[in-house]
Amino acid sequence: MLLNSNLKSSQAMKIDKEQLVELLVKKTGMDQEEVEGQLNELIQRITSAAERGKALEIKGFGLFYFDDDGNLKFDPADEFSTEVNFKYAGMQPVELKPARESSKGGDDEPDDEDDIFGIEDELIEEDEQKEKKDEPADPIFGDTEDDEDEEDDDDDPFGSLLSGPASEFKEQEEKEIQKAGTAPKSSPKPKKEDKKEKKKAKSAKKSPDQPAKKKSSPKKKEKKKDPMVTVIAVIIGVVILVGGYFIYDEMSTTPVEPQTTQQPQVETEEPPVMAETDVTEAEPETSDEVEESVAEEPEDVEATTDPSEPYGLEGDIVDSANDGFTIVLHSMRNEQAARSAADQLSNAGYRSMVTERDVDGSTVYRVGVGQFPSIPDAQEAAKELPSPFNTENFIQRIRN
Amino acid sequence: MKSDFINAFKDVVREQIVRKNSVHVEGLGQFRVAHKKQKQKKYDSGKVVMVPPEDVIEFKPQIKSGDEN
Numbered sequence: 001m002l003l004n005s006n007l008k009s010s011q012a013m014k015i016d017k018e019q020l021v022e023l024l025v026k027k028t029g030m031d032q033e034e035v036e037g038q039l040n041e042l043i044q045r046i047t048s049a050a051e052r053g054k055a056l057e058i059k060g061f062g063l064f065y066f067d068d069d070g071n072l073k074f075d076p077a078d079e080f081s082t083e084v085n086f087k088y089a090g091m092q093p094v095e096l097k098p099a100r101e102s103s104k105g106g107d108d109e110p111d112d113e114d115d116i117f118g119i120e121d122e123l124i125e126e127d128e129q130k131e132k133k134d135e136p137a138d139p140i141f142g143d144t145e146d147d148e149d150e151e152d153d154d155d156d157p158f159g160s161l162l163s164g165p166a167s168e169f170k171e172q173e174e175k176e177i178q179k180a181g182t183a184p185k186s187s188p189k190p191k192k193e194d195k196k197e198k199k200k201a202k203s204a205k206k207s208p209d210q211p212a213k214k215k216s217s218p219k220k221k222e223k224k225k226d227p228m229v230t231v232i233a234v235i236i237g238v239v240i241l242v243g244g245y246f247i248y249d250e251m252s253t254t255p256v257e258p259q260t261t262q263q264p265q266v267e268t269e270e271p272p273v274m275a276e277t278d279v280t281e282a283e284p285e286t287s288d289e290v291e292e293s294v295a296e297e298p299e300d301v302e303a304t305t306d307p308s309e310p311y312g313l314e315g316d317i318v319d320s321a322n323d324g325f326t327i328v329l330h331s332m333r334n335e336q337a338a339r340s341a342a343d344q345l346s347n348a349g350y351r352s353m354v355t356e357r358d359v360d361g362s363t364v365y366r367v368g369v370g371q372f373p374s375i376p377d378a379q380e381a382a383k384e385l386p387s388p389f390n391t392e393n394f395i396q397r398i399r400n
Numbered sequence: 401m402k403s404d405f406i407n408a409f410k411d412v413v414r415e416q417i418v419r420k421n422s423v424h425v426e427g428l429g430q431f432r433v434a435h436k437k438q439k440q441k442k443y444d445s446g447k448v449v450m451v452p453p454e455d456v457i458e459f460k461p462q463i464k465s466g467d468e469n
Contacts, residue, residue: 016426017425020423024409035405038409061410071461080457085456091452095448095449096448096450
């Protein structure tokens with residue numbers, strides 16, 4: 001059992017064929033010869049299917065196929081990828097800053113950019129004047145952006161610096177902030193809107209008289225340049241927007257997280273399925289050993305619970321519901337302890353069960369409650385459990 | 401081909417890959433995990449995003465079409 005001790009080390013290591021066979025022997029209970037035979041057969045299957053222009057899919061694992069250059073390719077299945085990437089699951093690309101563009105065209109582009117460093121004041125002024133005329137009549141964002149600007153007016157700590165001749169900088173900054181504000185508009189986040197709406201509501205109260213003030217600025221035409229003021233104001237605007245975006249992003253991703261982080265713990269032992277799919281034209285020849293692809297991954301099943309179904313948290317174990325998921329509350333190495341814990345839960349009215357799992361080469365006994373058709377259902381039910389079980393649990397597939 | 405075996409094969413490889421071990425399947429190729437650092441990406445529209453880091457499964461094939469059969 002040298003291998004076992006090797007496997008326990010956290011150091012990443014290579015599993016060569018010999019080790020792979022040993023692991024497979026342990027897993028399947030077949031003897032070494034049989035495992036090697038099966039392994040070769042599997043490789044044969046993958047290559048021959050790929051040779052025939054078909055892709056061979058192993059459910060829950062991935063897809064093997066040859067690309068146009070004749071290289072064997074492997075596309076991991078989603079759940080496999082997620083499992084491997086669990087550390088970063090749920091992270092999404094973050095927009096760093098509004099789009100930058102150096103030309104003066106495309107005033108109405110959503111990704112129109114601002115000149116953060118004040119190098120292109122001339123251009124921006126021209127843009128600005130043009131924009132004033134053909135400002136798009138955006139029913140939602142047009143309003144909110146104006147309001148946002150006005151809010152900035154109110155709170156602008158630099159407002160006093162901007163009195164008198166400098167007031168047109170304010171004008172310019174507003175424009176720029178506004179332009180900066182257009183970038184998130186293109187962001188796919190749907191709830192950004194809500195946020196803006198809120199802002200709008202807030203600022204609308206605050207500054208009903210702002211537009212008039214803006215228009216009456218006496219030196220509107222006279223453009224003086226103070227790049228520092230511009231830069232500061234733009235930076236403030238960008239920081240507010242980016243900050244808001246981050247906070248929003250946080251809020252929008254957290255609810256999803258439990259599901260994604262839990263995924264690695266979910267053991268998906270579905271019936272083994274291999275399916276060949278045509279990647280080129282249909283072939284008359286179909287291997288008789290090829291099984292049909294299972295239609296749906298259980299993880300993908302929507303949380304639709306029919307009350308008449310055999311699933312549930314309380315009562316007795318229903319055998320037909322053992323194809324689903326359970327909420328694991330204890331994981332023990334001692335079977336006796338696990339059984340008695342299960343009995344206790346059972347006495348408390350829960351459907352409880354003990355399942356055996358191999359973890360890192362040793363057997364653990366997991367005590368689970370309830371039978372659920374899908375992970376979301378189980379998660380939902382888990383929230384209702386008494387403390388500390390409502391937080392200290394994970395969902396696993398019931399394997400029978 | 402026993403379905404038990406395919407299942408076991410899948411489980412064994414998944415287990416090892418999740419532990420960041422690479423798995424060589426002789427006659428097929430090598431599975432391993434590669435870490436991708438976070439990086440900036442610029443779209444044609446000029447939008448710049450920070451792409452989060454990621455661990456991805458890489459497969460390095462040992463065979464090419466025509467090598468066998």
